[in-house]
Amino acid sequence: MSDQAKIRVLIVDDIAETRDNLEKLLFFEKDIEVVAKASTGREAVAMAKQYTPDVILMDINMPEMDGIAATEAILSQVPATQVIMMSVQGEQDYLRRSMLAGAREFLIKPISADELYNAIRHVNRLRTTDRRYVSSGAPQGGEAAEANQQGQVVAVFSPKGGVGTSVVAANLAVALRQSTNKKVALVDGNLSLGDQGVILNLKSSKTIVDLANRISELDRELLNDVMIAHPTQVKVLLAPPNPQTGELVTSDHLRAIIDLLRREYDYVVIDTQSSFQDKALAMLDAADRIMVLMTLEMTCIKNITQFLEVAGLLEYPAEKITLVLNKADNRMGLPVNVVEDTIRHKIALQIANAGADMALAINKGVPLVIDKRTSQTSKDIFALANLVGRAVVAAPAEPGKAVPAKPAEKEKSGLFSRIMTKR
Ligand SMILES: Nc1ncnc2c1ncn2[C@@H]1O[C@H](COP(=O)(O)OP(=O)(O)O)[C@@H](O)[C@H]1O
Numbered sequence: 001m002s003d004q005a006k007i008r009v010l011i012v013d014d015i016a017e018t019r020d021n022l023e024k025l026l027f028f029e030k031d032i033e034v035v036a037k038a039s040t041g042r043e044a045v046a047m048a049k050q051y052t053p054d055v056i057l058m059d060i061n062m063p064e065m066d067g068i069a070a071t072e073a074i075l076s077q078v079p080a081t082q083v084i085m086m087s088v089q090g091e092q093d094y095l096r097r098s099m100l101a102g103a104r105e106f107l108i109k110p111i112s113a114d115e116l117y118n119a120i121r122h123v124n125r126l127r128t129t130d131r132r133y134v135s136s137g138a139p140q141g142g143e144a145a146e147a148n149q150q151g152q153v154v155a156v157f158s159p160k161g162g163v164g165t166s167v168v169a170a171n172l173a174v175a176l177r178q179s180t181n182k183k184v185a186l187v188d189g190n191l192s193l194g195d196q197g198v199i200l201n202l203k204s205s206k207t208i209v210d211l212a213n214r215i216s217e218l219d220r221e222l223l224n225d226v227m228i229a230h231p232t233q234v235k236v237l238l239a240p241p242n243p244q245t246g247e248l249v250t251s252d253h254l255r256a257i258i259d260l261l262r263r264e265y266d267y268v269v270i271d272t273q274s275s276f277q278d279k280a281l282a283m284l285d286a287a288d289r290i291m292v293l294m295t296l297e298m299t300c301i302k303n304i305t306q307f308l309e310v311a312g313l314l315e316y317p318a319e320k321i322t323l324v325l326n327k328a329d330n331r332m333g334l335p336v337n338v339v340e341d342t343i344r345h346k347i348a349l350q351i352a353n354a355g356a357d358m359a360l361a362i363n364k365g366v367p368l369v370i371d372k373r374t375s376q377t378s379k380d381i382f383a384l385a386n387l388v389g390r391a392v393v394a395a396p397a398e399p400g401k402a403v404p405a406k407p408a409e410k411e412k413s414g415l416f417s418r419i420m421t422k423r
């Protein structure tokens with residue numbers, strides 16, 4: 001293997017013996033090369049800038065600047081680097097803070113050789129797939145827009161409120177970002193009462209209204225200025241500050257905004273309103289895929305049946321719709337297979353009921369996939385992200401051709417007139 005192909009590693013630990021042991025462990029791996037060693041957080045920042053390593057092994061507990069602060073500082077300046085955090089304890093809070101700082105992996109000392117090699121190779125793969133667009137096998141390295149690629153727009157929707165649309169959308173966006181390392185946008189499509197600011201603990205005076213107000217000037221720069229970065233690097237377009245300003249955003253605005261997002265991001269996750277009004281439909285129309293959330297409650301099942309009928313009348317292709325059972329729990333008295341028969345549709349995936357952990361995560365402003373990363377619910381949401389990621393590979397666009405934009409629906413207003421004029 002040539003030197004160039006080697007994974008370049010920076011080791012950061014305040015204890016010399018640990019640094020040396022890690023280096024020894026890596027010495028015989030032909031595809032891994034230790035390029036530098038740092039003994040403090042500050043030294044790590046300087047060396048990361050100097051050596052631009054592929055992977056950093058970062059001790060969490062160091063005097064002065066700890067591993068978390070160093071990771072934050074490094075990733076803001078050397079964003080392509082992947083950080084593996086190392087700790088002597090496996091505390092949940094350490095894990096959560098590391099992930100929020102942008103670390104990709106978390107290893108607990110003493111670290112076995114295999115664990116170490118696997119983690120380094122895994123995060124390095126994430127690095128090399130960064131921003132590469134899998135759908136058409138296009139050359140890697142460019143942003144979606146530059147390679148004339150279109151990102152995938154995933155709407156999370158439920159025809160029933162309170163089913164978990166907003167929390168699943170937020171967690172799906174974070175899981176997608178963490179499992180693919182690609183550019184992920186999250187749009188709060190609840191124009192009257194958006195929740196994403198609270199769920200992700202993001203405060204900003206800039207919202208989707210600022211795009212609507214300057215829609216004729218809408219471009220990458222304006223978009224970047226209005227979107228706010230979550231610590232996981234998911235970029236979030238927040239909802240209007242109050243219901244009345246939400247009215248300033250029209251369906252046309254939404255179409256133009258989603259169109260631009262699709263060119264700028266690999267994945268665009270939209271938290272949608274539970275509604276069949278024009279603005280909600282504009283988001284569903286624009287989506288390549290709709291994750292339709294349901295629970296095992298009769299009222300929800302009734303609405304799902306009606307939604308599936310409407311989706312058929314709107315001529316949404318069957319593969320556009322993925323049914324997801326949220327808050328899955330076998331104490332509901334309704335077996336899943338019976339429900340599937342009733343709605344004549346398969347449930348693609350189930351997300352376990354997290355009970356109070358979900359409310360706890362919301363109240364902390366930390367997504368569950370970070371706060372309780374190893375819980376069944378988090379695993380299910382990562383599986384959902386995997387489903388989204390896989391779909392891109394499974395359904396490649398024709399070579400050299402961008403994913404076609406959604407057919408420009410002639411602007412008929414209202415569900416009734418759209419459906420009636422189709423007949
Ligand atoms: N998988 C889950 N496990 C436990 N609670 C959940 C789960 N998904 C959603 N919730 C809870 O359901 C409620 C509604 O969630 P929310 O995302 O606001 O729904 P929606 O956006 O569909 O109205 C919240 O209290 C949330 O904590």
Ligand SMILES: [Mg+2]
Nearest residue numbers: 165166190195
């Ligand atoms: Mg909601």
